[in-house]
Amino acid sequence: MPEIRSSPVRSILRRVAIAALLLVAAVLAVYLDRAGYRDNNGDGMSLLDCVYYATVSLSTTGYGDIVPVTASARLVNVLVITPLRVLFLIVLVGTTLEVLTERSRQAFRIQKWRTRVRDHVVVVGYGTKGRSAVNTMLADGTAPERIVVVDPEQDMLDAASAIGLVTVHGSGTRNDVLRVAGVPRAKAVVVAANRDDTAVLVTLTARELAPDAHIVASVREAENVHLLRQSGADSVVVSSETAGRLLGMATTAPSVVDMVEDLLTPEAGLAIAERDVEPTEVGGSPRHLSDIVLGVVRDGTLYRMDAAEADAIEAGDRLLYVRKASPVAEG
Known part of the structure; x- marks a missing residue:
């Protein structure tokens, strides 16, 4: 779960420094x-x-080989050493209690989140x-709280948590x-x-675990696409072939590559999006809309603009169109 807190090492060092200062104060008083x-x-102090x-004394061990004998020494023990001993124990015990409390609180927060979260990604x-998908x-x-990142590397999770994502x-x-x-x-x-x-x-x-979830997977090689499909992926993106096509186009039509990159970049320029049709658009042609429509999604099937099914918009359709991209808010 995302949470802004101080470094554990820094917290421990701060407590060690406090304990050392208490010990120095006690030594000085004695x-x-x-x-x-x-x-x-009998050889003096x-x-x-x-x-x-x-x-x-601060650790409450007290072997009894050294004892205060004068009234002033005993008064110092009552007014100085005893309060320092209490503070010293608070620092030591407080560290343990904080660790146990934090673990219990984190477990409670995770359990509460798991019982309430629905329809997340x-x-x-x-x-x-x-990161690009996020x-x-x-x-x-x-x-951000509707996105959960799973990764075995802690530095990756720290980067995801820094922008408000839930991490596992x-x-x-x-x-x-x-x-x-x-x-x-x-x-x-x-x-x-x-x-x-x-x-x-x-x-x-x-x-x-999730028979009804929409699973999108990325593979490097096209020969593994059928394995992902058989494993249950609804959509498979071949990263190596996509990059290869862009490299090939860049040699003859670099402007096309720039446009594709623009459409795939969410921060600025243009972006490809999907929306529900308006009631006033039903029955009309998607070619006559002000939006640049690329296709019509009907009953889960995408029909490109050159398909006969895309000639007229029906109720319940969704439009795949080009819109102006909006900048990603900085975390």
Whole structure:
């Protein structure tokens, strides 16, 4: 779960520094009145003896080999050493209690989130492809808290959490990890693994948990597309072939590549989007609309503009069109 908090190392170092300051204060108090203490060996109180006495006193060990004998020394123990001992214990015990409380609170927050979340999007893998997918969804208006990122690398999760995404640490090939991410109640699952075999296994696991979710997977090689389809992916994107086509077009028609990149970039320029038809548009031709319509989605099937089914708009259709892109809000 995303949460802004201080570094654990910094928190521990701060507590160690406080404990050291309390110990120094206790040593100073004992050393200034060292004549009021008696050591069993009878050789007086050295600086090391003062450090030893302060240490065993603050840690409540108290061996009894050094004791305050004068009224002033005992008064210092009551008014100075005892409060320092209490503060010292608060620092030590407080660290343990904070860890236990934080774990319990985090477990409660996760359980509460899992019982309430519905129709969210789970992104498995937060590499280049996963981040691009998230940026596109954010540009299309998806709230950050409706996106869950699953990745085994903590630095990837930290980057996702920094922009408000929900994060789950672990491998997307594991059934229990995907359950924690809420895959059984997810609207869609984006499989952006770095390896094709991993993508197949993640897709199989996700489909088993969420039979009705829309699963989109990315593969490097076209020969593995049928494996993803058989594993339950609704849509498969071949990253290597797509990049290869753009490279080929760039040699003869670089402006076409610029336009494609513009359409695929959510931050600025133009973008491809999908919307419901307006009641006033039913019965008309999508070619006569002010929007640049690329296709008509009817009963889950996409019909390009050159298809006869796209000649007239029907109630319940959705239009695939070109719109002006809106910038992604900075986290």
